[in-house]
Amino acid sequence: MNTPHGTGPLAGIKVVDLSKILAGPYATMSLADMGAEVTKIEHPEGGDPTRSWGPPVKGTDATYYLAINRGKKSVTIDLKSPEGQETVHRMLADADVLVENFRPGSGLQRIFDYKALSERYPHLVILHISAFGDHGPLRDEPGYDMIAQAAGGLMSLTGEPGGPPLKAGFAMGDLGASLFGIIGLLAALLERSRTGKGQYVTTSLYESQLALHVNWATNYFADGVRPGPLGSGHPNLVPYQAYQARDGYFVIAIGNDSLWQKLCAAIDRPDLGADADLATNNGRLANRERLNIELGKALKAKTVAQWCELFSSRGIPASPIRGLDEVYAHPHTAALDMLQTVEHPTIGALKQVAFPVNFAGQRPQVRIAPPELGADNDTVLPTYQPQPASSGH
Structure with missing residues (x-):
């Protein structure tokens, strides 16, 4: 136009x-x-x-x-x-x-x-x-x-x-x-x-x-607990943050329990998928630290590109963390004009x-x-x- x-x-x-x-x-x-x-x-x-x-x-x-x-x-x-x-x-x-x-x-x-x-x-x-x-x-x-x-x-x-x-x-x-x-x-x-x-x-x-503030505000109004920083983490979803692969960092965004099961299968950790304490988002929130330790171990087995390609093929939301040089050079940016x-x-x-x-x-x-x-x-x-x-x- x-x-x-x-x-x-x-x-x-x-x-x-x-x-x-x-x-x-x-x-x-x-x-x-x-x-x-x-x-x-x-x-x-x-x-x-x-x-x-x-x-x-x-x-x-x-x-x-x-x-x-x-x-x-x-x-x-x-x-x-x-x-x-x-x-x-x-x-x-x-x-x-x-x-x-x-x-x-x-x-x-x-x-x-x-x-x-x-x-x-x-x-x-x-x-x-x-x-x-x-x-x-x-x-x-x-x-x-x-x-x-x-x-x-x-x-x-x-x-x-x-x-x-x-x-x-x-x-x-x-x-x-x-x-x-x-x-x-x-x-x-x-x-x-x-x-x-x-x-x-x-x-x-x-x-x-x-x-x-959106959900940060309503979280506080509900429980009265002063929130603090979570790094790249999310206050209401787990796993939903940056993780380290073999050669760098990338993000995974799991927004429901079905995606959690897909993730566990993709990283070859059926034990996590079968863990009743991690089966729901509420459980994963309560066990954030333990879950992230286990994911961290598994995700260092492959590179960022390998994980992102695998997750994309299985419908699991993930992305490399691109610098601005990579964003501006990306064909998707060009396609959108x-x-x-x-x-x-x-x-x-x-x-x-x-x-x-x-x-x-x-x-x-x-x-x-x-x-x-x-x-x-x-x-x-x-x-x-x-x-x-x-x-x-």
């Missing part, structure tokens, strides 16, 4: 992006991938801080910035100046969406107060993403992804038992808030199609972390990970490279500058 401006499921939707770093820009990039017209507002001096979050750097920008800003226009405006604020207001007059991540209580949040914006532009959907939300004792705390992972519990569950806490490899605080923000924003646009009225949509890194290339004006060919949703069986194409700072000033800003008064004769 080719999605230049004007096509795609969000064709005709205009977005003003006042956000920076990751959560907001990832959300607006996703909107652009779906066909929205996104104008990114950046400070004239340096722009989005992620432009300098390197190395690695390609051209004038860090690759971090290049990962989350494709499909947008970039204009430079000083949001603290009266002239800059008036320009943004002119842009909002014909925009559908405003995305911002101003710190609660900050000067910019007061300048672009959502109540005043909603009264002035009743059609506007405003998405506000913050670290901890606009209420509560942590409201004014500064927040980055790792702060959210720590404060929201994720780091207490990540790592090996008895080891130091670890953050998730992905920026799950920022990305979780971004994805929930997109859901809320799209729901608000749908409601606006019925009522004609926009609204103020908020989420935070902290709230999103709690929403992603998840890696695409866009032409950047100074870098040249720039590889990107595509949008992970298909529409009518087709994936949106990466269509516009991440813009250089102020690249669209000359084409965008004149439209929103005050016009000189015409002189009468």
Whole structure:
């Protein structure tokens, strides 16, 4: 699916992006991938801080910035100046969406107060993403992804038992808030199609972390036991983790008792399959340590590739643990068209990970490279500058 401006499921939707770093820009990039017209507002001096979050750097920008800003226009405006604020207001007059991540209580949040914006532009959907939300004792705390992972519990569950806490490899605080923000924003646009009225949509890194606890939360609510890290293990299923083969690690995911019996047969351990204490998942949970010791002994007999081939042939869920180089080179990644290339004006060919949703069986194409700072000033800003008064004769 080719999605230049004007096509795609969000064709005709205009977005003003006042956000920076990751959560907001990832959300607006996703909107652009779906066909929205996104104008990114950046400070004239340096722009989005992620432009300098390197190395690695390609051209004038860090690759971090290049990962989350494709499909947008970039204009430079000083949001603290009266002239800059008036320009943004002119842009909002014909925009559908405003995305911002101003710190609660900050000067910019007061300048672009959502109540005043909603009264002035009743059609506007405003998405506000913050670290901890606009209420509560942590409201004014500064927040980055790792702060959210720590404060929201994720780091207490990540790592090996008895080891130091670890953050998730992905920026799950920022990305979780971004994805929930997109859901809320799209729901608000749908409601606006019925009522004609926009609204103020908020989420935070902290709230999103709690929403992603899922079964960890209900486990705790049920038994009151504070959970800790299980390495690659699962709190509710055994065996469901990484195991060591002869030449490295791979994962096995046993989700029911029938698969457990298949696994025991595949590794030639009928004794484990016949063990009444291990016949049910409840029993395997109660005997996690003993079971894992026995599996560990058996699985060192073959290589990762040998086990994965054998298990695949018997319908047992298993996978090697691939590095990103292997993921990007894998034919399945290519078959899904998840890696695409866009032409950047100074870098040249720039590889990107595509949008992970298909529409009518087709994936949106990466269509516009991440813009250089102020690249669209000359084409965008004149439209929103005050016009000189015409002189009468």
